[in-house]
Amino acid sequence: MKKFLLLLSIFLLQYSFAQNSVTLTGTVVDEETQEPLEFATLVLKSLDDPDIVTGGMTDLDGKFNVTVSPGNYDISVEFISYRPFTLKNQSITKSRDFGVIPLSLDIAQLDEVEVVGQRTTVELRLDKKIYNVGQDLTTRGGTVSDVLDNVPSVSVDAEGNVSLRGNDDVRILINGRPSSMVGQSATQVLQQLPSDAIEKVEVITSPSARYDAQGTGGILNIILKKGKLSGFNGSFVANTGTPDNHGISANLNYRTGKFNFFTTTGYNYRDSPGNSFDRTQYLSDTIPNRFLNETRERNRKRNSFNSNFGIEYDIDDKNSIVGSVFFRNNDGDNTTRNYTDKFNADRELTSHVFRNTSEDELDKTIEFNLNYIHKFNEDGHELSVMLQHSDNKEDERSLIREHTTMPVDSTVFERLSTLEDQRNILLQADYVYPIGENTQFEAGYRGELMDMSNDYRVENQDANGDFFLNQDLTNLFDYTQDVHAFYVQYGTKFFGKMNVLLGLRTEITDISVAVEGYDLDAKKNYSKLFPTVNLGYEVGENETVTLGYNRRIRRPWSRFLNPFPSRESKTNFFEGNPDLDPSYSDVFDIGYLKQWQHVTFNTSVYYQHATDVFQFISEATGELTNEGDPILRRTPINLATDSRYGLEFAVMYSPFRWWRLNTDLNIFRSELRGSYNDQSFDADNTSWFTRLNSKVNLPWKVDFQTVLFYRGPSRNSQNENQGMFSTNLAFSKDILKDKGTVSLNVSDLFNSRKMRTDTTTETFLRESENQWRERQFTLSFTYRFNQPNKKERERGQRGGNGDDDMGGFEG
Incomplete structure (x- = not known):
């Protein structure tokens, strides 16, 4: 009973805070490629109380979702090697969606952080x-x-x-989908496709319901x-x-x-x-x-x-x-x-x-x-x-030549063929x-x-050197x-x-x-x-x-x-x-x-x-x-x-x-x-x-x-x-x-x-x-x-x- 009351108290506190707060949302992208920028930083500096600085980070899709108290703020979105996006003296009285926020590369800053900004392998x-x-x-x-x-x-x-x-x-998967390129002969195909054609590989060990259920080990996309x-x-x-x-x-x-x-x-x-x-x-x-x-x-x-x-x-x-x-x-x-x-x-x-x-x-x-x-x-x-x-x-x-030198000298030929259509x-x-x-x-x-x-x-x-079909080993599957x-x-x-x-x-x-x-x-x-x-x-x-x-x-x-x-x-x-x-x-x-x-x-x-x-x-x-x-x-x-x-x-x-x-x-x-x-x-x-x-x-x-x-x-x-x-x-x-x-x-x-x-x-x-x-x-x-x-x-x-x-x- 005590644990239940404690959990109920925490929930009520969260609920009370939610009733006196607003939510700011938006998406941060690269201005040139329009790709989302994950882990970009959103900073809000309160103009009513200079000691209050809050904010958050974008998720994997470049989206941010920040809960703050109503008030007046200076807002900035920052990401290393990009020019910051700023909004001065914003009155925040209700929840607001900032939509898509594009950031452009700061070439001058890139010169200074040539190595720090390197994208990781x-x-x-x-x-x-x-x-x-x-x-x-x-x-x-x-x-x-x-x-x-x-x-x-x-x-x-x-x-x-x-x-x-x-x-x-x-x-x-190829681009998130099954492909005949890597079907049942995946090993052979993967040894033929050039690495230069690949942008990246995603390792997914706990796939959601959107992905195939096939593959007990997980998914490589x-x-x-x-x-x-x-x-x-x-x-x-x-x-x-x-x-x-x-x-x-x-x-x-x-x-x-x-x-x-x-x-x-x-x-x-x-x-x-x-x-x-x-x-x-x-x-x-x-x-x-x-x-x-x-x-x-x-x-x-x-x-x-x-x-x-x-x-x-x-x-x-x-x-x-x-x-x-x-x-x-x-x-x-x-x-x-x-x-x-x-x-x-x-x-x-x-x-x-x-x-x-x-x-x-x-x-x-x-x-x-x-x-x-x-x-x-x-x-x-x-x-x-x-x-x-x-x-x-x-x-x-295939042509197979089998030459036996011991115990007797003999040579046997055999031909194999496989035609597969999928x-x-x-x-x-x-x-x-x-x-x-x-x-x-x-x-x-x-x-x-x-x-x-x-x-x-x-x-x-x-015995005459002519080939004949071996019915015992031939099959159509x-x-x-x-x-x-x-x-x-x-x-x-x-x-x-x-x-x-x-x-x-x-x-x-x-x-x-x-x-x-x-x-x-x-x-x-x-x-x-x-x-x-x-x-x-x-x-x-x-x-x-x-x-x-x-x-x-x-x-x-x-x-x-x-x-x-x-x-x-x-x-x-x-x-x-x-x-x-x-x-x-x-x-x-x-x-x-x-x-x-x-x-x-x-x-x-x-x-x-x-x-x-x-x-x-x-x-x-x-x-x-x-x-x-x-x-x-x-x-x-x-x-x-x-x-x-x-x-x-x-x-x-x-x-x-x-x-x-x-x-x-x-x-x-x-x-x-x-x-x-x-x-x-x-x-x-x-x-x-x-x-x-x-x-x-x-x-x-x-x-x-x-x-x-x-x-x-x-x-x-x-x-x-x-x-x-x-x-x-x-x-x-x-x-x-x-x-x-x-x-x-x-x-x-x-x-x-x-x-x-x-x-x-x-x-x-x-x-x-x-x-x-x-x-x-x-x-x-x-x-x-x-x-x-x-x-x-x-x-x-x-x-x-x-x-x-x-x-x-x-x-």
């Missing part, structure tokens, strides 16, 4: 982390995969697979470049490196009147050598143990052309439309040399086989986007509609309705329709997936300190799987509700605590459902599971953000409980090759539950005006509980990864950057992965009166980015090592024209629009 926000690609020297001349490798909370393993907080089920300056402007980038990495790209923009034309177009040739080995010991109770060593050398050569072209048309002050076309053409030539040696129980060599695979790959994607935005009379009242259509075709053809249609509508000054309601729909076919053919050679989603969410702000965003999303999924010539025509239909809760409390002026909850889903990829065996080698094959069900997760996140003059500190504690978790099981099939070697099968299953706990730290520190440090540390534990065929696969895994990013401004306009990364060891029910360390270095120098920049970077300086795994089962033991890409040196040159100089860019440049929630209620 990493921006820490309450609901997300934003990684600004343009400020990272180590990714110039690289790919999107290189970019993600430097993003806080994100790790990229030796094979290019992306994980967030140690969870590999990550939803990757990749924002493409789109210029906003008037006139014709842009930049050109050329790079060369070793192993062969040569490319050129252009980022151009032309704005005139109501039209804005923009494009990012580039070509790249890359040769990525890699290597791996497996050492396997087969265990048996009836025959002596045998041993097998496999060594692989890979060369992946790719010619990639990417182009994104768009037109933005402002019909009037209330209506605008944006159309864009993305085209990607990738021509690959891959060669894999596989050396296999077999030994008996006495370690005596009994067989030696050389297997050479030459693969030609052609991959084409074309994607059309059309966006319409209507703004109603009330500020923040908006309707947006988007339509997207994409078509992706992959044609892979079509996607995406329709999305979002409606935002503000209710008063601090509340808003949102509702929307998203429909994703996907149709994919995969034609896989195997041809063997007969058809897969369709339709997802219809509806959402509503409500956001409000209490007493100027508490933000609340509540949402509910429902997703209806229809999946169909069919294999020609195979007795399978499976259909799955399921619908679920996905609630989201995001709370934020401003403890002080630069101190905030957040609490987030959301429910997520992980749908199996089409390959996971295809029951037809896909041979990885003569002794290993992958087989999908058409009975695989989706996995669901409940995710909780508590965050804390504190900003000082030179330090920004962000930490999170998170917990995730997942059911029907996917796990890959390796087991002996009981079949033998012609040489008598056991054939192993790897397949995904739903393996009970997985509980994940984690603690995350991120710190930005500027000890001097010329030195910036960013570091993040992620520690997580996974407790897997499940059994399969009366065998327990329970596993506990504690792992961690950390990253240190240091950037130093040296004399003569030279910048030096170092990125250190270490991923600790991890394990699951059958595999134990060793730790991995890597180092990236980069130098850059501005030339040609700051219009040009020359950069030199080294990726994986010590050539140590290798994945080492030990696998233990009842039938075999295996030791593996895989290096997907070797050390890379890259030299790049960037030339800018009709753009702000370096000092203006570092403070004033803003670019790209994500699929953010509106009105400061971001989740």
Whole structure:
């Protein structure tokens, strides 16, 4: 009862203050780009009592909301490197909306704060982390995969697979929307798209109801470049490196009147050598143990052309439309040399086989986007509609030559071909309705329709040297997936300190799987509700605590459902599971953000409980090759539950005006509980990864950057992965009166980015090592024209629009 009376007293005091106060609102933007300026300062000096000075700061959307007592004030809005906006002797008797307040760059001040005003590589926000690609020297001349490798909370393993907080089920969006560019072959595509096309990457670990429920690990939102300056402007980038990495790209923009034309177009040739080995010991109770060593050398050569072209048309002050076309053409030539040696129980060599695979790959994607935005009379009242259509075709053809020199000399040829065709249609509508000054309601729909076919053919050679179709290994796989989603969410702000965003999303999924010539025509239909809760409390002026909850889903990829065996080698094959069900997760996140003059500190504690978790099981099939070697099968299953706990730290520190440090540390534990065929696969895994990013401004306009990364060891029910360390270095120098920049970077300086795994089962033991890409040196040159100089860019440049929630209620 006493606690209730205390809470009631506090509420009445707050209510009494609210009755004797007024609210001042407005939005602060950059005058040139019209982008919002977050953390701009609003200062009110009382003319009635000189001792009273109050104010506040703008939020992530440049909006301020300040409660003051009625009176006479001098009002100013200030932001570093901008001219202040002032209003003298203002009589404030009632709540007032100042509308949009534009601030212009102060060029004289920029000369004095060249380094202090520099835009950081990493921006820490309450609901997300934003990684600004343009400020990272180590990714110039690289790919999107290189970019993600430097993003806080994100790790990229030796094979290019992306994980967030140690969870590999990550939803990757382009400009806030799903895209065929990063569909089910996301790893491969991310290694082809140039980093020069990317403006920034948003890491969203507690998404609101507006976002897809897909992705139990969270969302990575990749924002493409789109210029906003008037006139014709842009930049050109050329790079060369070793192993062969040569490319050129252009980022151009032309704005005139109501039209804005923009494009990012580039070509790249890359040769990525890699290597791996497996050492396997087969265990048996009836025959002596045998041993097998496999060594692989890979060369992946790719010619990639990417182009994104768009037109933005402002019909009037209330209506605008944006159309864009993305085209990607990738021509690959891959060669894999596989050396296999077999030994008996006495370690005596009994067989030696050389297997050479030459693969030609052609991959084409074309994607059309059309966006319409209507703004109603009330500020923040908006309707947006988007339509997207994409078509992706992959044609892979391989010739395999297998030469056996022991125990007998023989040569066998085999041909493989894979033709995959995928079509996607995406329709999305979002409606935002503000209710008063601090509340808003949102509702929307998203429909994703996907149709994919995969034609896989195997041809063997007969005694006469002619090729014939192997019907046992050839299959035609058809897969369709339709997802219809509806959402509503409500956001409000209490007493100027508490933000609340509540949402509910429902997703209806229809999946169909069919294999020609195979007795399978499976259909799955399921619908679920996905609630989201995001709370934020401003403890002080630069101190905030957040609490987030959301429910997520992980749908199996089409390959996971295809029951037809896909041979990885003569002794290993992958087989999908058409009975695989989706996995669901409940995710909780508590965050804390504190900003000082030179330090920004962000930490999170998170917990995730997942059911029907996917796990890959390796087991002996009981079949033998012609040489008598056991054939192993790897397949995904739903393996009970997985509980994940984690603690995350991120710190930005500027000890001097010329030195910036960013570091993040992620520690997580996974407790897997499940059994399969009366065998327990329970596993506990504690792992961690950390990253240190240091950037130093040296004399003569030279910048030096170092990125250190270490991923600790991890394990699951059958595999134990060793730790991995890597180092990236980069130098850059501005030339040609700051219009040009020359950069030199080294990726994986010590050539140590290798994945080492030990696998233990009842039938075999295996030791593996895989290096997907070797050390890379890259030299790049960037030339800018009709753009702000370096000092203006570092403070004033803003670019790209994500699929953010509106009105400061971001989740």
